[in-house]
Amino acid sequence: MDIWADIKRTFKEGSVLTRLIYINLGVFLLIKIIGVFFYLAGQPFHLVEWLSAPSDLNTLAHRFWTPVTYMFLHAGFLHLLFNVLGLYWFGKLFLYHFEGEKLLSVYLMGGLAGAFLYVLAFNVFPVFASVNAILLGASASVLAILVAVAVYDPQREIHLFFIGRFPLKYVAAFYVVLSVIGISTSNPGGNLAHLGGAAWGWFYIGQLRKGKDWGAGLSAFVYKVGDWFKPRDRMKVTFKQQAPPRDDYEYNRQQNVQQEEINRILDKIAQSGYESLTKREKEILFKQGKK
Template identity: 75%
Template sequence: MDIVGDIKRTFKEGSALTRLIYINIGVFLLLKIIGVFFYHSGQSIPLYQWLSVPSVTEALVQRPWTPITYMFLHQGFIHLLFNMLGLYWFGQLFLYHFEGDKLLGVYLMGGLWGAFLYIVAYNLFPAFNSVYGLLLGASASVFAILVAIAFYDPNREIHLFFIGRFPLKYVAAFYILLSVIGISSTNPGGNIAHLGGAFWGWFYIYQLRKGKDMGAGLVGFVNKIGEFLAGLFKHKSKMKVTYRKPPRDDHEYNRQKHKQQDEINRILDKIAKTGYDSLTKQEKELLFKQGKK
């Protein structure tokens, strides 16, 4: 079973939604594994403190990366599970109307607006004067996606367990109301961040209808960083590249197509006998390319 290879392939070929979910899960597992090693060594390392957004501006200046890292950070499995379910459900609805770059823009900018409103509130309102808070989680970004798609397609109905079908606009309004009420609960910072994300989701669609993609600049910058990092870690291929000449006539063309179909049939027979995991990497790639035609 080539699990690592399959993960790499689905990450590379998957949508922006797939990649965001993979990154969130990957960060969660990585930090948990690192934590186990430090626990058994008798040491402690404040990983979550260094990656979460602090409410105190002095600490934020020392950790300026946190408004980005916090939106991929989850301390508990239930926290991760519910955020990823929301990201998947609402992200799928978003991708029904828009391409992946726009989803990434709403996710990132929604998270940044959530962090911004959280920092402003904790340093502006007297209720938080003596509170040192830490913000983490993807919920502000998920709220941004939910409100964006609800504002764009308000009457689209979704099925809610044990309740039935409801228009998206009421679902978004309900969650926003819960966040407003929840500011006075045990998680005021998280609920404030939800409202920041919700604002961005509305503002993004409002500007998009005017022809302005307000997240395009950030997404372009992120894509350039991704291309740069990919170039650094890309291994030079040791495979010999050969170029096939195009078929000279219809007879040659039909012969090549017949040969390719025989190979596909052989792979399908192999799957039927021994399962998909028994395929080689080359066989999986050939099957995938054939499926895209």
């Protein structure tokens, strides 16, 4: 399907922020679809539980992958929506100052820090002695990104609906205070994880100012693992780079050829729609749009 091809292309060619949003959306849809089949078969569905981070240390030892998987997992649509919106808004602000590799590392390390504080608190404080909880959601990672960019650029103003413009530092402080207050509510684990993510965002920027990028190794490892799963095409299409123009006449000739090709593609879209384009024509149009 052309829709699936477009999704794969935008995922492959998009930013780290785009990929993180796609992964969160994709995991949510996949789990919900699998859950439908289990429901129709009358079978219990435990996949969410197996991907969420447990507070019990023995369970965590047998589900060692959950401190990573939980940060891409959401219980319901509103849970997903608010986290994805926060990831998009604060991720865009973060990318205004830093490259995508740093965004990836803050997201992952913020999520890991959130899981660590959550598990630590549930096994230290007496109030949680008889509680077996699970943690899921990208909130800790999102708050890590928010606090990181707020520490780096505290005076940047953002517009809040129905309220007005506020410096980013106050927005981050509000969410941190809200998480502290929320520990004594119905979601103590989630709010503890928020504080872990916020602590990492603050720590990361402080170390980055000293010239230490504590997330560089993790992001490099993720990219290396990602390369293992990239499909190896049997036939690879390459575009030969044109030689530099020798004079103004040659430059104008090359520009005219490129423009004629773009005009041909646009005419094809007008006549038959975007879906009628070949993969090569879509790539040409996409690259032209990036110029």
